[in-house]
Amino acid sequence: MPNRVLAATATVAAALALTVTTSGSAQASIVSGYRGCVTTGASGGYDYSNYHGPDAKVAIKFNLSDTASDGHHVRIRFISKNVNGTIKYWAWRSNLDGAHTTKYWSTTAADSSGLFDIGVQVARFKGNTVLNACADW
Known part of the structure; x- marks a missing residue:
């Protein structure tokens, strides 16, 4: 059971990191x-x-x-x-x-x-x- 909780926590953390990275780079792009x-x-x-x-x-x-x-x-x-x-x-x-x-x-x-x-x-x-x-x- 603890391995499942650890795996789920790692998956959520990775998804959050990807979301933060993706939104940050999109906002940094300059449009002309x-x-x-x-x-x-x-x-x-x-x-x-x-x-x-x-x-x-x-x-x-x-x-x-x-x-x-x-x-x-x-x-x-x-x-x-x-x-x-x-x-x-x-x-x-x-x-x-x-x-x-x-x-x-x-x-x-x-x-x-x-x-x-x-x-x-x-x-x-x-x-x-x-x-x-x-x-x-």
Whole structure:
């Protein structure tokens, strides 16, 4: 009987060690990628890195192009979802330089409610009114 208890204890200990090792290495991996979209008169997106989970401080490199000679300006912003699935709309960044121009920005994003999903929204504006927009998650 004692050998069975010892064998069961060793099996449980090995399983726990494997679980701890596996979850630790998965959390340590860094994810990078691109989010972007195109709408009438505007295209943009961002490269991201260091997105390894909800507690990450994500590095973001935006690009935003005004693609139409229409007198309107274009904007881009980071969007995210928290633990409850609620979408957070971050501040807009604008390209006011006119048609066929591209602007670039670098920043970071972190949220105490977590970054459970990240995306981008690109829009063409007339004043402060959105004329059309797109998003990519």
